[in-house]
Amino acid sequence: xxxxxxxxxxxxxxxxxxxxxxxxxxxxxxxxxxxxxxxxxxxxxxxxxxxxxxxxxxxxxxxxxxxxxxxxxxxxxxxxxxxxxxxxxxxxxxxxxxxxxxxxxxxxxxxxxxxxxxxxxxxxxxxxxxxxxxxxxxxxxxxxxxxxxxxxxxxxxxxxxxxxxxxxxxxxxxxxxxxxxxxxxxxxxxxxxxxxxxxxxxxxxxxxxxxxxxxxxxxxxxxxxxxxxxxxxxxxxxxxxxxxxxxxxxxxxxxxxx
Amino acid sequence: xxxxxxxxxxxxxxxxxxxxxxxxxxxxxxxxxxxxxxxxxxxxxxxxxxxxxxxxxxxxxxxxxxxxxxxxxxxxxxxxxxxxxxxxxxxxxxxxxxxxxxxxxxxxxxxxxxxxxxxxxxxxxxxxxxxxxxxxxxxxxxxxxxxxxxxxxxxxxxxxxxxxxxxxxxxxxxxxxxxxxxxxxxxxxxxxxxxxxxxxxxxxxxxxxxxxxxxxxxxxxxxxxxxxxxxxxxxxxxxxxxxxxxxxxxxxxxxxxxxxxxxxxxxxxxxxxxxxxxxxxxxxxxxxxxxxxxxxxxxxxxxxxxxxxxxxxxxxxxxxxxxxxxxxxxxxxxxxxxxxxxxxxxxxxxxxxxxxxxxxxxxxxxxxxxxxxxxxxxxxxxxxxxxxxxxxxxxxxxxxxxxxxxxxxxxxxxxxxxxxxxxxxxxxxxxxxxxxxxxxxxxxx
Ligand code: HEM
Numbered sequence: 001x002x003x004x005x006x007x008x009x010x011x012x013x014x015x016x017x018x019x020x021x022x023x024x025x026x027x028x029x030x031x032x033x034x035x036x037x038x039x040x041x042x043x044x045x046x047x048x049x050x051x052x053x054x055x056x057x058x059x060x061x062x063x064x065x066x067x068x069x070x071x072x073x074x075x076x077x078x079x080x081x082x083x084x085x086x087x088x089x090x091x092x093x094x095x096x097x098x099x100x101x102x103x104x105x106x107x108x109x110x111x112x113x114x115x116x117x118x119x120x121x122x123x124x125x126x127x128x129x130x131x132x133x134x135x136x137x138x139x140x141x142x143x144x145x146x147x148x149x150x151x152x153x154x155x156x157x158x159x160x161x162x163x164x165x166x167x168x169x170x171x172x173x174x175x176x177x178x179x180x181x182x183x184x185x186x187x188x189x190x191x192x193x194x195x196x197x198x199x200x201x202x203x204x205x206x207x208x209x210x211x212x213x214x215x216x217x218x219x220x221x222x223x224x225x226x227x228x229x230x231x232x233x234x235x236x237x238x239x240x241x242x243x244x245x246x247x248x249x250x251x252x253x254x255x256x257x258x
Numbered sequence: 259x260x261x262x263x264x265x266x267x268x269x270x271x272x273x274x275x276x277x278x279x280x281x282x283x284x285x286x287x288x289x290x291x292x293x294x295x296x297x298x299x300x301x302x303x304x305x306x307x308x309x310x311x312x313x314x315x316x317x318x319x320x321x322x323x324x325x326x327x328x329x330x331x332x333x334x335x336x337x338x339x340x341x342x343x344x345x346x347x348x349x350x351x352x353x354x355x356x357x358x359x360x361x362x363x364x365x366x367x368x369x370x371x372x373x374x375x376x377x378x379x380x381x382x383x384x385x386x387x388x389x390x391x392x393x394x395x396x397x398x399x400x401x402x403x404x405x406x407x408x409x410x411x412x413x414x415x416x417x418x419x420x421x422x423x424x425x426x427x428x429x430x431x432x433x434x435x436x437x438x439x440x441x442x443x444x445x446x447x448x449x450x451x452x453x454x455x456x457x458x459x460x461x462x463x464x465x466x467x468x469x470x471x472x473x474x475x476x477x478x479x480x481x482x483x484x485x486x487x488x489x490x491x492x493x494x495x496x497x498x499x500x501x502x503x504x505x506x507x508x509x510x511x512x513x514x515x516x517x518x519x520x521x522x523x524x525x526x527x528x529x530x531x532x533x534x535x536x537x538x539x540x541x542x543x544x545x546x547x548x549x550x551x552x553x554x555x556x557x558x559x560x561x562x563x564x565x566x567x568x569x570x571x572x573x574x575x576x577x578x579x580x581x582x583x584x585x586x587x588x589x590x591x592x593x594x595x596x597x598x599x600x601x602x603x604x605x606x607x608x609x610x611x612x613x614x615x616x617x618x619x620x621x622x623x624x625x626x627x628x629x630x631x632x633x634x635x636x637x638x639x640x641x642x643x644x645x646x647x648x649x650x651x652x653x654x655x656x657x658x659x660x661x662x663x664x665x666x667x668x669x670x671x672x673x674x675x676x677x678x679x680x681x682x683x684x685x686x687x688x689x690x691x692x693x694x695x696x697x698x699x700x701x702x703x
Contacts, residue, residue: 029449042448049442051452054423057416058459065460069467089481096478106471113405114467116496120409121416127527127552128420130545133537137528144524151496158494165402167482172501173493176513179700187510188701216484255538257440 041245043253050254055129059122063150064241066115070153071234073108080104081160083226085219088162112154119150131255139247142240149237156229159222167217170225174217177208184208264324266392271322274330277386278316281379285309288375301372308379331390332581341579347505348686350570350577354562358553365542369422381414391581397569401477406495406568413561423540437539489573489586498567499560505575506681508702516674520555523671527552530668532659551672559678594691601632626696633694637703645669 008014009022023032033044049055080099081091095105123143126132132140159170182189183206190201203215213220248254286309293302318326344350361368368374385407388394398407427437493501503512527548535544542549570577572584595604602610613625627634648669649657657665684690694703 023449026447029447032449033447039449039453042452045445045447046452047442048444048446048451049439051446051455052439052442053455054419055439057419058455061456061459062463065463069464092478096475103468103471106474106476107467109476110405110470110474111467113402113495117405117409117412121412123524124413124416124556125420127556128424128549129538129540130536131538132528133531133534134528140528141525144521147524148521154496155494161478162482164479164482164486164488165477167484168488168491169494172491173497176500176509179509180514181510184510184514186700187514188696188699191699218484256443257437257539258537 041249043249046253047256049256056254057121057125059118059125063115063118063122066111066118067237067241069111070108070115073104073111074230074234076104077108078230083160083222085162085222088160088222092161092163112157115150116154119147123147129255136247136251136255139244139251142244142247146237146240146244149233149240153229153233153237156225156233159217159225160229162222170221171217174208174211177211178203178206180207263392266395267324267327267390268322270389270395271319271327274327274386274389275316275320277389278312278319278330281382281386282309282312282316285312285379305375327390330387332384332387337391337579337581341582345570345577345579345582347566347577347682350566351558351562351682355558358557362550362553365421366425369418369425371422374418374422378414381411388580393583394581397580397584401474402495403568404474406565409561410565413557417557420540421542424542427539427541428543431541431544437541439539490571490575492567492571495564495568498571499563501575502563502567502571503678506678506685508700510700511677511703516678519671519674523555523675526667526671530660530664530671532664551675555675559675594685594689596692596695597633597636597690598629598695600688600690602629622698626698630694630696633692633703636693641670641673644673 002010018032019035020031021028023029030044033039033042077095080095082088092105096102126140126143155170155173159166178184178186180187182193183201184190185199185201185203185206185208187201187206190206191199193200203209209215211221211224212218213224285305289302289305289309292298292305315330318330321327344353368377389398397403423438427439431437492498500512500517503516506512507516531545531548533545533548535541536548569580572578572582573586573588574590576588576590578584578588598610602608611625611629613622617625645666649665653665653669656668660668681690681693684693692702694701696702
């Protein structure tokens with residue numbers, strides 16, 4: 001009888017999924033890159049310098065990996081968490097005290113911190129290698145938006161445990177919006193926006209109100225941040241990541257000396 | 259919250275002991291590497307001795323006994339000196355900036371592996387010695403602060419790595435050789451060469467995350483309460499640089515205008531940097547200007563301020579030394595003075611101009627402008643006169659290469675970036691509060 005591995009690899013199911021033998025020879029190592037959906041992000045061959053850890057630090061890749069970890073652990077956390085004043089804190093408590101495999105929240109939180117750090121390091125390396133220079137200018141811009149979204153992801157998530165740490169950090173952070181020029185009710189120029197002597201920008205209609213959905217961090221804010229954190233921003237990040245990776249390829253692969 | 263010194267040492271001893279063991283292991287591995295791969299026996303011996311020293315002090319830490327741990331604590335005199343004489347934003351900023359300048363100027367010396375390794379050991383040792391101080395430990399080991407400690411070391415490592423490669427490349431290119439990256443142009447297949455690296459990275463990262471998650475619990479404080487304000491109230495750590503700017507600016511600048519300009523300025527970098535050299539390899543000499551501006555912005559004005567905001571700002575956002583207890587009753591005398599007051603009251607010796615009782619809105623506004631005229635002129639001069647001045651003097655070549663619009667964008671971004679250090683220095687030297695102070699319209703600068 002042939003070895004079990006061979007039986008599996010010769011089965012119709014295996015062949016229907018992979019359509020080529022194991023990538024052990026040159027031909028099949030090329031074929032695997034071309035036919036596998038996940039691997040086709042990559043080129044078939046690449047300059048040695050472009051994969052040197054000492055060059056890229058693999059930081060973009062690490063950031064992407066952390067994003068995936070956050071997505072998976074985030075979905076699992078959503079199973080246990082209800083974004084209402086009544087339940088939010090309570091659900092986090094029971095997640096800590098009664099749930100088996102109780103490191104879900106830890107992985108999610110430390111992964112988020114780590115992602116903020118690695119995205120900075122990635123930007124740092126892209127800058128230090130001058131990789132934003134033509135033809136990669138636009139991908140740098142996409143990257144800056146990704147950086148901003150990463151911070152916003154982390155910021156919106158910070159509120160969800162609904163403990164003292166959470167609401168006061170978000171209060172401090174969002175208080176600034178009240179001073180937005182023209183659009184914050186304590187911002188310079190806001191008084192100029194008047195209609196027939198009625199102020200258009202008040203604490204019930206300014207930028208901070210738009211962010212919080214209320215005059216202070218409350219139930220509406222929790223709901224708003226929950227939706228932003230779990231749906232809107234991840235979707236935007238995913239789209240931008242697709243563009244980011246596509247552009248890395250289209251701009252000629254990882255940068256290197258001309 | 260205040261535990262006795264003995265209890266504190268008891269609690270931290272396990273961590274400290276393992277910490278020194280880890281440092282010992284780290285140096286032993288270095289010794290092994292230097293001996294077997296680099297064949298430098300003398301150096302290997304040095305690292306081995308260092309490793310032994312760390313291993314020897316680890317039982318002192320494990321003991322948890324005050325009379326033993328005092329040998330591996332930061333001496334009281336140093337701690338007091340740091341807390342008393344160095345614990346101001348002025349000293350902190352000056353010292354960090356000067357250190358960066360020195361590191362940059364003498365980078366060829368500091369990137370030498372031996373020197374860098376010694377600096378790493380020194381930093382880790384200072385860290386260990388300081389951990390025996392309860393006030394230091396309390397802040398550094400707050401769960402949410404642990405990542406920042408990690409970030410400091412990661413940034414240090416990667417800055418060293420990049421500078422090391424840049425120095426090598428710059429030396430090579432000075433001799434007319436290509437940068438090192440150009441030697442690796444040979445093509446390899448992504449499967450297996452890259453795919454395997456990615457796989458290993460993922461496995462290692464997963465392991466790190468799981469260990470981290472087991473070892474350190476995510477913080478959870480009391481249930482949210484809208485009436486009990488904690489002191490200090492801090493934004494999430496990555497925004498603490500912005501919160502620190504609140505010391506010098508009103509929220510509309512620190513929280514809205516300057517952060518927006520940071521984002522905009524970052525996006526603008528590729529379109530402003532017209533220097534074609536230094537694309538795709540590490541170098542400093544070929545792009546000194548871009549490099550220095552970026553490093554001042556990133557290392558000095560972003561990262562350093564975050565560290566300041568996280569570790570050294572306590573209740574009421576007062577500055578606390580690293581070994582100082584966060585006393586909520588500490589008072590700092592604040593007698594900051596506005597520019598208009600300097601000008602009218604102290605300079606000319608009259609009262610601040612004020613519209614007569616019952617004056618109309620227009621007249622009142624005129625009086626306000628008159629009152630704030632010195633500041634308005636100063637700011638106007640800064641933003642409108644400086645760019646042409648820069649274009650005609652130090653940046654003449656830039657202006658010619660960049661054209662009008664790009665040069666205006668760059669110079670204005672630089673000037674806005676310069677506002678923060680300017681305002682800091684004015685605060686530290688003459689206690690200046692606002693250059694322009696129009697609270698009537700929430701316009702304070
Ligand atoms: C969620 C955040 C991000 C992810 C997941 C990500 C991912 C990646 C990956 C996987 C690469 C391939 C090379 C590498 O690993 O270094 C890459 C390249 C690149 N990234 Fe990002 N990135 C992110 C954010 C950023 C940011 C913040 C910037 C800059 C401000 C940026 C600019 C670039 C540029 C210019 C390249 C091409 C570099 C080259 O060709 O050498 N990215 N990114």
